[in-house]
Amino acid sequence: MASNPVKAEADASSRYSSEKSDVSNIDIEDPHARKRLERQLLRKLDLRISVLIVIYILNYIDRGNAASARLRGFEEDLGLHGNQFATILAVYFVGYILMQVPSNMLLNYIKKPSLYLPGAMLIWGMISTLTGITKNFAGVLACRFFLGFIEAAFFPGALLLLSKWYKREELGLRTSILFCGLLLSIAFGALIASGILDTMEGVLGHAAWRWLFFIEGAITMAVATAAIFILPDFPENSESWLSPAEKALAIRRMQEDAALLPHYEPMSEYAGFLMAVKDWKVWWLAVTYAGILLSVAFNAYFPTLTSALGYNRTISLVLCAPPSIFVTVASFFHARHSDRTKERFWHISIPFCVAIVGYIIGMATDNVAARYVGLFLVGQAPAGYICFLAWISFVQPFTLYIAINLINSIPEPPAKRAVALGLTSAFAQLGAVGGSYIFPKNWGPSYRTSFGISLGSILPPSTKKLKRKKMLEGRRSLDIVIFSEISADCIADR
Numbered sequence: 001m002a003s004n005p006v007k008a009e010a011d012a013s014s015r016y017s018s019e020k021s022d023v024s025n026i027d028i029e030d031p032h033a034r035k036r037l038e039r040q041l042l043r044k045l046d047l048r049i050s051v052l053i054v055i056y057i058l059n060y061i062d063r064g065n066a067a068s069a070r071l072r073g074f075e076e077d078l079g080l081h082g083n084q085f086a087t088i089l090a091v092y093f094v095g096y097i098l099m100q101v102p103s104n105m106l107l108n109y110i111k112k113p114s115l116y117l118p119g120a121m122l123i124w125g126m127i128s129t130l131t132g133i134t135k136n137f138a139g140v141l142a143c144r145f146f147l148g149f150i151e152a153a154f155f156p157g158a159l160l161l162l163s164k165w166y167k168r169e170e171l172g173l174r175t176s177i178l179f180c181g182l183l184l185s186i187a188f189g190a191l192i193a194s195g196i197l198d199t200m201e202g203v204l205g206h207a208a209w210r211w212l213f214f215i216e217g218a219i220t221m222a223v224a225t226a227a228i229f230i231l232p233d234f235p236e237n238s239e240s241w242l243s244p245a246e247k248a249l250a251i252r253r254m255q256e257d258a259a260l261l262p263h264y265e266p267m268s269e270y271a272g273f274l275m276a277v278k279d280w281k282v283w284w285l286a287v288t289y290a291g292i293l294l295s296v297a298f299n300a301y302f303p304t305l306t307s308a309l310g311y312n313r314t315i316s317l318v319l320c321a322p323p324s325i326f327v328t329v330a331s332f333f334h335a336r337h338s339d340r341t342k343e344r345f346w347h348i349s350i351p352f353c354v355a356i357v358g359y360i361i362g363m364a365t366d367n368v369a370a371r372y373v374g375l376f377l378v379g380q381a382p383a384g385y386i387c388f389l390a391w392i393s394f395v396q397p398f399t400l401y402i403a404i405n406l407i408n409s410i411p412e413p414p415a416k417r418a419v420a421l422g423l424t425s426a427f428a429q430l431g432a433v434g435g436s437y438i439f440p441k442n443w444g445p446s447y448r449t450s451f452g453i454s455l456g457s458i459l460p461p462s463t464k465k466l467k468r469k470k471m472l473e474g475r476r477s478l479d480i481v482i483f484s485e486i487s488a489d490c491i492a493d494r
Contacts, residue, residue, distance in 0.1 A: 034249065041246045045165055048241070049174070051223075051230045052158050053181040055121060058220045059154050060185030061192070062128040062147065063092065065216055066140075067303050068193035069209035071313045077207055083437060084137050088144045089300055090436035095148030097429045103153040104160055113161045114231040120153035121224035129217030132210040164234045165250065167257040176335040183328040183382060186302055190320035192216065193303075198314045286424045290431035295355070295458035296381050297435025298450075305375060308445035309368050319372070327379040334383045351384035352458055359458070362451040378451075381458065431457070 066074065066088065075085055107116050124147055131143040162174055193212055200211035232238050235250035242250065276282050298305060302324075307316035338347035358377025361370055438453045 037249055048230055048232050051227050056181035057185045057188055059151055060182055061189040061216055062220055064189055065212055067300055069212050071303055071307055072197045072209045073207055074209045078140055080137055086437040088141050090433045091141055092144045092148035093429050093432045095145045096152045099149045099152035100156050104156045107157050111234050111237055114233050117157050118224040118227040120150050122221055124150040125217045125220030128213055132213030176332055180328050180332050187321040187324035190317045194314050194317035286427035289428035291457045292385055293428055293431035294435045295454045301439040323376045323379045327382055331383040348384045351380040355381035359451045359455040363448045
């Protein structure tokens with residue numbers, strides 16, 4: 001006898017309601033019940049938050065596709081000459097700098113990252129698509145400026161979203177994985193570009209590089225539409241996918257985590273500003289970070305560097321993938337080891353030393369195999385870069401309480417640290433702007449001068465960190481003490 005579909009549906013609904021009621025009735029004060037519920041909450045949250053990795057990959061693909069397009073007539077069709085290609089890369093960071101802080105202010109106000117971040121993604125996907133119809137330098141320059149202006153919403157917004165859900169000891173792994181999305185974007189972007197540039201030339205009368213922007217922009221907009229239904233909002237306004245007990249636990253976790261933060265007497269933003277600009281450590285961090293960004297500028301020119309090995313366009317783009325995948329895996333395990341050992345200095349310095357060897361190889365030889373090995377080595381710089389970001393707790397003013405399970409090197413009143421971190425962020429981007437100009441075509445194909453500039457910019461940060469380490473020896477070293485230890489001391493003092 002056939003079962004009654006209405007009755008079956010009612011039974012299923014009843015079972016779901018019963019299960020939901022069981023979860024809702026869990027006492028979060030009971031340690032065993034809370035632990036079980038917390039695992040369930042984190043599992044559901046990780047599944048939703050994982051879409052940030054895909055968004056970050058597309059964020060960097062849309063940012064870096066001009067470098068791939070350069071191999072297929074981009075400059076010639078737009079009439080670019082001299083430093084104009086470098087300028088369209090640099091102007092991206094102008095928009096990026098201008099929008100980072102205001103964007104997080106707006107996101108913190110509306111409290112709807114599920115709409116705000118995908119909405120920004122839709123807009124930058126549209127701008128990326130429109131780049132494919134530009135006809136001259138002015139048009140592509142405007143597109144790149146607004147692309148940076150809108151893409152600036154993602155990274156600080158993603159950190160803000162993570163800080164609203166995860167405790168400090170949980171953020172290390174999630175942030176490392178998020179950064180791996182950045183590194184994978186070079187590999188995926190190059191592989192996608194090689195397929196498009198190799199097959200789409202002349203289709204519907206458009207150059208292949210135009211199709212690169214059309215297709216990658218369309219992919220970005222499609223993922224943005226899906227992300228609207230996947231990304232969570234903040235705990236206090238997330239009801240559709242959380243039970244009442246899970247929501248209560250999510251809020252409680254953040255309250256407990258915030259209670260461990262050091263207490264400082266309130267001060268005005270202006271007083272914090274004065275403290276920050278008078279502190280030499282703030283400027284030391286800013287100059288160091290700017291030097292690091294300048295030294296890793298080769299990422300924006302990776303297709304150019306592989307094409308200098310003498311292979312055709314397709315092979316040159318494919319050759320971008322192995323170094324990127326290698327550094328992604330290495331950076332992940334490197335960051336995790338840094339977390340476990342609670343050590344920062346050597347985890348920052350060793351990858352930079354490896355990168356220095358790669359820069360020297362690039363300057364010293366024209367041997368194809370040696371230069372390609374050198375690209376693997378210079379690619380290790382981002383591993384140190386990730387640890388450096390974690391070390392200085394590089395976050396925006398509205399996410400300054402993210403400790404990423406690591407040391408905040410400016411453990412000062414929040415008003416000062418907010419200004420200090422914002423100042424560090426803005427100043428450091430000058431390194432990225434300068435890095436856009438150090439790989440001109442007339443310095444190729446060896447790019448010895450370019451590698452020399454990268455080498456020169458990475459040496460001062462390395463020696464500064466050595467000096468800083470020696471200065472801190474004999475007392476509590478800021479670069480190896482994690483934030484939780486500082487919090488424990490504060491609690492003990494009370």
